Amino acid sequence: DAGVTQSPTHLIKTRGQQVTLRCSPISGHKSVSWYQQVLGQGPQFIFQYYEKEERGRGNFPDRFSARQFPNYSSELNVNALLLGDSALYLCASSFPGQQETQYFGPGTRLLVL
Amino acid sequence: GIQVEQSPPDLILQEGANSTLRCNFSDSVNNLQWFHQNPWGQLINLFYIPSGTKQNGRLSATTVATERYSLLYISSSQTTDSGVYFCAPPKDNQGGKLIFGQGTELSVKP
Numbered sequence: 230d231a232g233v234t235q236s237p238t239h240l241i242k243t244r245g246q247q248v249t250l251r252c253s254p255i256s257g258h259k260s261v262s263w264y265q266q267v268l269g270q271g272p273q274f275i276f277q278y279y280e281k282e283e284r285g286r287g288n289f290p291d292r293f294s295a296r297q298f299p300n301y302s303s304e305l306n307v308n309a310l311l312l313g314d315s316a317l318y319l320c321a322s323s324f325p326g327q328q329e330t331q332y333f334g335p336g337t338r339l340l341v342l
Numbered sequence: 343g344i345q346v347e348q349s350p351p352d353l354i355l356q357e358g359a360n361s362t363l364r365c366n367f368s369d370s371v372n373n374l375q376w377f378h379q380n381p382w383g384q385l386i387n388l389f390y391i392p393s394g395t396k397q398n399g400r401l402s403a404t405t406v407a408t409e410r411y412s413l414l415y416i417s418s419s420q421t422t423d424s425g426v427y428f429c430a431p432p433k434d435n436q437g438g439k440l441i442f443g444q445g446t447e448l449s450v451k452p
Binding site: 260262270274277279285287323332336338 | 346373375377382383384385386387390428430432433436438439440441442443444445
């Protein structure tokens with residue numbers, strides 16, 4: 230079975246631009262979560278979506294938004310990019326339940342110049 | 343919210359050595375995952391272990407939820423074990439919102 234997939238793998242943008250990152254969950258998984266990992270730190274939770282509804286949001290500004298589609302894939306949008314948004318963006322999928330195990334995709338590396 | 347501390351922050355081993363990585367968390371948890379992040383950034387699931395002990399080959403993990411810590415044991419380490427190890431309980435005990443520690447960076451030398 231295919232794992233979580235993300236696109237693109239790498240991206241270079243300039244300050245002030247907007248970016249859209251994409252994620253396809255494992256087949257059968259209905260929940261998608263997004264994380265930001267800056268160099269040298271652990272991933273930080275940004276959003277969780279389940280059945281197209283936002284289930285939670287981390288401590289990120291409103292420049293960050295996301296959505297989930299009927300096929301459970303998801304997009305993360307970041308507006309007005311700052312240099313500090315340079316990071317590895319990770320998507321994880323899971324099947325909500327008592328033993329909710331997160332499975333991560335390979336990530337998108339975003340560099341903001 | 344829950345705080346996660348991992349120790350040691352860095353660890354250098356010779357191939358074949360054993361090691362223990364520790365994860366302390368500030369609140370009770372109903373879920374905890376251990377991950378290995380390889381040099382390419384991929385987070386690989388090692389264990390889902392809210393309590394008790396699990397083993398998978400050379401790796402095993404123990405979580406003592408009442409004392410708020412988890413341990414990851416690596417035996418007979420190999421160079422491919424190099425990378426960063428993270429533990430991650432869920433935020434507010436709600437699945438899908440993992441809180442990561444700073445990780446333990448392991449380097450295994452041949």
